[in-house]
Amino acid sequence: xxxxxxxxxxxxxxxxxxxxxxxxxxxxxxxxxxxxxxxxxxxxxxxxxxxxxxxxxxxxxxxxxxxxxxxxxxxxxxxxxxxxxxxxxxxxxxxxxxxxxxxxxxxxxxxxxxxxxxxxxxxxxxxxxxxxxxxxxxxxxxxxxxxxxxxxxxxxxxxxxxxxxxxxxxxxxxxxxxxxxxxxxxxxxxxxxxxxxxxxxxxxxxxxxxxxxxxxxxxxxxxxxxxxxxxxxxxxxxxxxxxxxxxxxxxxxxxxxxxxxxxxxxxxxxxxxxxxxxxxxxxxxxxxxxxxxxxxxxxxxxxxxxxxxxxxxxxxxxxxxxxxxxxxxxxxxxxxxxxxxxxxxxxxxxxxxxxxxxxxxxxxxxxxxxxxxxxxxxxxx
Ligand SMILES: [Zn+2]
Numbered sequence: 090x091x092x093x094x095x096x097x098x099x100x101x102x103x104x105x106x107x108x109x110x111x112x113x114x115x116x117x118x119x120x121x122x123x124x125x126x127x128x129x130x131x132x133x134x135x136x137x138x139x140x141x142x143x144x145x146x147x148x149x150x151x152x153x154x155x156x157x158x159x160x161x162x163x164x165x166x167x168x169x170x171x172x173x174x175x176x177x178x179x180x181x182x183x184x185x186x187x188x189x190x191x192x193x194x195x196x197x198x199x200x201x202x203x204x205x206x207x208x209x210x211x212x213x214x215x216x217x218x219x220x221x222x223x224x225x226x227x228x229x230x231x232x233x234x235x236x237x238x239x240x241x242x243x244x245x246x247x248x249x250x251x252x253x254x255x256x257x258x259x260x261x262x263x264x265x266x267x268x269x270x271x272x273x274x275x276x277x278x279x280x281x282x283x284x285x286x287x288x289x290x291x292x293x294x295x296x297x298x299x300x301x302x303x304x305x306x307x308x309x310x311x312x313x314x315x316x317x318x319x320x321x322x323x324x325x326x327x328x329x330x331x332x333x334x335x336x337x338x339x340x341x342x343x344x345x346x347x348x349x350x351x352x353x354x355x356x357x358x359x360x361x362x363x364x365x366x367x368x369x370x371x372x373x374x375x376x377x378x379x380x381x382x383x384x385x386x387x388x389x390x391x392x393x394x395x396x397x398x399x400x401x402x403x404x405x406x407x408x409x410x411x412x413x414x415x416x417x418x419x420x421x422x423x424x425x426x427x428x429x430x431x432x433x434x435x436x437x438x439x440x441x442x443x444x445x446x447x448x449x450x451x452x453x454x455x456x457x458x459x460x461x462x463x464x465x466x467x468x469x470x
Contacts, residue, residue, distance in 0.1 A: 114214045114467055116246060118267055119256040120196075121187055121208040127155040127198065129165075129176070133183035140171035160202030172200035184270055191270040199255055209256045210269070218242055218281045221265050223272035225300075226434060231441035234434070235280035237450040240460065241432050244288040244298035247463055262401070265300075288466070289451065289458040291322050295466055296458050303336035304328050304433035305408045305425025308454065309373035314393075314407075314428040322455035323431060325373050330436035330443075336426035337435075339405050342418045351398050352381050352388050359383030365412045365419055375429060376409040401427075431455065 121127050135147040140161075145168075147153065156164045163172050176196040178184060184191040187208055194212030201207065212220075221242045222235055230238075242265055249258045260267040289296050299311060308325045331337055349362045361384040368378040368389055379395065381388045392407040405426040413420045425433075432454040440450045448460065 114250070114463075115211050116214045116217045116250055116258065117209050117211045117253070117256040118217060119207060119259045120190070120192060120210045120267070120269065121206070122259065123205045123207065124188075125157065125205055127206050127208055128186075128188055129153040129155060130186035130189075132185065134179050135185050136177045136179055137165070137170070138175045138177070140173055143170070155198055155206055155208075157200040157204055157206050160200055163198060163200040163206060172198070174198045187269075190268055193270055207255060214243075214246070214250070215281055215285060217246070217267065219273045219277050220267045220269050220271070221246075222277045222280060223274075224266040224268045226438075228272050228274040228277055230276075230438055232276055232280060233445065233447045233450065234437045234441035235277060236284050236447035237432065237437050237441075237454075238300070238434065239280045239284045240287045240289060240447065240451055241298040241300050241455075243284070243286075243463065244290075244295050245300075247288055247466065248295055248297060250467070284447070286463045287460050288463045289322070289455055290461050290465075291320055291455075291458045296320065296322050296455065298455065298458075299323065299428070299431030300434060300454075301425075301427025301429055301431065302433075303331050303334045303426045303435040304429050305337055305406060305423070306331070307373045307408075307429075308431065308433060309371055309375055309429040311430050313371040313373065313375065313377070314430050322458035324456075325430075326454065326456065328433050328436045328454075330439040331425070331433050333439060334435035336405060338422070338424055339426070340420055340422045341399065341403050341405075342415075342420050343399060345414075345417050345419060347399075348381070348419060349383075351395065352383070352390060354398075355388075355390050355394065357381070357383065357385065357388040359385045359388060364414060367409060367412065373408075373429065374410075375407045377407070379409075379412070 131147045131149050131151050133149055137145040137147060153166045158164055161172055162169055184193045192210050194210040197209045199207045218239055222238055226235055226238050245265060246258055258264045289298050307327050310319045310325050311323055312319050345362050352359060362381060364382045366380045367376045368380040371377050376392045378389050378391055396404045406423050408424040409421055410424060411422040437450045
């Protein structure tokens with residue numbers, strides 16, 4: 090692959106940057122956030138248009154490096170362009186890569202004065218959902234579980250549309266994971282198309298349809314995991330369906346000196362840690378606070394802060410069942426993976442395998458919520 094190729098002026102063939110159907114509902118996704126450098130690969134034609142209305146065509150099969158200059162300019166390889174800069178694949182079939190992942194929508198790179206670039210993709214809403222199902226569940230998951238995820242993800246994202254300035258939604262676990270065109274197969278396309286426009290609502294409003302990897306036997310309320318109102322569909326249920334999941338039970342060993350520095354960062358003056366116990370639990374059984382017994386008395390810390398400190402992939406949930414001291418380490422035994430609110434994906438998978446359809450899965454995890462057409466909440470179509 091050629092690298093560092095300059096832009097060529099694009100003058101001859103007319104094209105339109107507003108070819109999208111205006112009636113279609115689009116969503117803007119932050120596909121690369123707060124990066125000091127972004128890699129762009131072209132395959133076929135890519136049209137670039139900057140804020141000064143200069144238009145270029147990029148060289149096919151090339152690699153370009155984007156770097157911020159100031160809040161008004163960015164570099165695309167050696168070319169200085171006015172931010173924001175739009176990228177558009179004119180034939181609609183092709184794609185370009187950003188940081189190694191394929192995207193097909195219209196992309197905008199925005200330079201910020203703090204020295205980083207955001208890249209936002211704007212894409213029809215239903216197509217966006219295909220890029221969510223692939224990483225959030227996977228192309229080999231059962232169809233009815235994928236359909237349940239499509240409705241949950243559609244509802245979750247719909248509440249964020251037109252709320253942000255540069256973009257509507259992120260592409261990592263802070264919202265829901267989106268990886269562009271990667272790993273989309275026929276089953277995923279079918280799951281989205283066969284539930285087209287379907288969203289969950291309760292009391293006349295779309296719900297915030299939270300979901301997570303595995304609940305460990307009981308889901309919890311948003312107020313327990315983050316904050317917010319408790320509505321019936323998000324009150325939490327007992328889940329017998331995820332017991333066979335690999336994430337149902339887990340443990341993590343943390344050296345005592347790392348726990349000591351964690352509580353010191355949180356404000357403790359302790360120099361020695363003697364033991365750790367669960368201080369309080371929410372209704373679902375998740376540990377809200379832990380007590381750290383030290384040479385300077387008892388220090389209490391939130392379990393969710395411990396998760397943040399030691400990593401959500403290792404410290405999988407706040408559903409701690411036991412803490413044990415073994416020599417110079419503490420072993421935390423826990424259940425489930427994720428915040429535990431809304432649909433349990435591992436449970437949904439098992440329900441689908443047992444023959445439940447997606448509507449049954451959704452009504453189990455969001456009791457009282459009903460399905461309606463998204464057009465009820467958006468003035469389009
Ligand atoms: Zn579960």
